[in-house]
Amino acid sequence: MKLKKIMSMLMIAILTLGLLAACASGETGGSDSGKDGIVIGAAMPVFDDKWLSYLYDGIKEYDEAHDDVEVNMVDAKNDAGKQFSQVETFIVQQVDAILINPVETDAVGPMVDAANEAGIPVVVVNRMPDEETMEKIYAYVGSESVEAGTIQMEKVTELLGGKGNIGIMNGTLGQESVVNRTKGNKDVLEKNPDMKLVREQTADYQRSQGMTVMENWIQAGDEFDAIVANNDEMAIGAIMALEAAGKRGDIIIAGIDGTIDALEYVKDGKLNVTAFQDAYGQGKGAIETAIKAVKGEKLESNFINIPFELVTQENVDEYIAKWEK
Incomplete structure (x- = not known):
């Protein structure tokens, strides 16, 4: 805890020096676009992510529909240090509010502290920070990750009749999201002693890595009744590896997010379960909340929940329709 506070203070000091330097050189000020009205700085983790692209659409479409709002969205390329520098730039530019989807939730605290020092409200979206940071932000907009892992594994348990070997892809x-989705999985497993966790490994939320991890598990000779992945992309990768090896069989595959690709896999009977997370709704809710922050509106709670919804082949058409515009 002491180390965390020291790091926070160092990062704030660096930001303060940056602000002083900018002021001395006359480089502070609003957005360079010349658009009047509210300016929001949006620090996003990575643009090259399918599910997050829907979240970005929710932000962009709000921006395009409101002439009095400008969103400056930047890509941290999954680099927490780069994201910190981007937040620093937003502070120097004196944006009206900062919207952050953290690369690493452990690294968002110093960014929030620095923005607060500058009097700029912060909204965090999609990836929930720790309790200490939650107390310092205007709001968090997202879904409850434990809920996702819980409803996902509960459905898998039901499909297996409460008995089977499980592999979890982190x-x-x-x-x-990884910590709490997996916690939801394991909480269910603890209540079902005939459900055995035989493998757990990270596949970094990527389809290609999910395929590689599944290939390694197959080569190791592990026997699975279900593969439960923290997101759809890894689940699809597992399906591809199993099919290529001729071992798909009756193995239950479960993902989380409900991307359009995953929903098509559910419709085709290849992906058994996913938990729909409304990416577009989170993006739209986040930018709307940032505007409320700028206007000084009071919230009843600073946790704005966008609930997960269980999707199977029986109800998948309803969710496919959500992506059709």
């Missing part, structure tokens, strides 16, 4: 280690 997303990018260090992210809140």
Whole structure:
């Protein structure tokens, strides 16, 4: 805890020096676009992510529909240090609010502290920070990750009749969603002693890595009744590896997010379960909340929940329709 506070203070000091330097050189000020009105700085983790692209659409479409709002969205390329520098730039530019989807939830605290020092409200979206940071932000907009892992594994348990060997694929280690989706999985397993966790490994939320991990498990001779992945992309990778090896059989595959690709896999009977996370709704809700922050509106709670919804072949058409515009 002491080390964390020291690091926070160092990062704030660096930001303060940056602000002083900018002021001395006359480089502070609003957006360079010349658009009047509210300016929001949006620090996003990576643009090259299918599910997150829907979240970005929710933000962009709000921006395009409101002439009095400008969103400056930047790509951290999954680099927490780069994201910190981008937040620093937003502070120097004196944006009206900062919207952050953290590369690493453990690294967002110092960014929030620095923005607060500058009097700029912060909204965090999709990846929930720790309790200490939650107390310092205007709001968090997202879904409850434990809920996703819980309903996902409960359905898998039901499909297996409460008995079977399970492999869990983790997303990018260090992210809140990974910790809590997996916690939801394991909480269900603890209540079902005939459900055995035989393998657990990260596949970094990527389809290609999910395929590689599954190939390694197959080569090791492991026997599975279900593969439960922290997201759909890894689940699809597992399906591809199993099919290529001729071992798909009756293995239950479960993902999370409900991307359009995953929903098509559910419709075709290849992906058995996913938990729909409304990416577009999170993006839209986040930018709307940032505007409320700028206007000084009071919230009843600073946790704005966008609930997960269980998807199977029986109800998948309803969710496919959500992506059709």
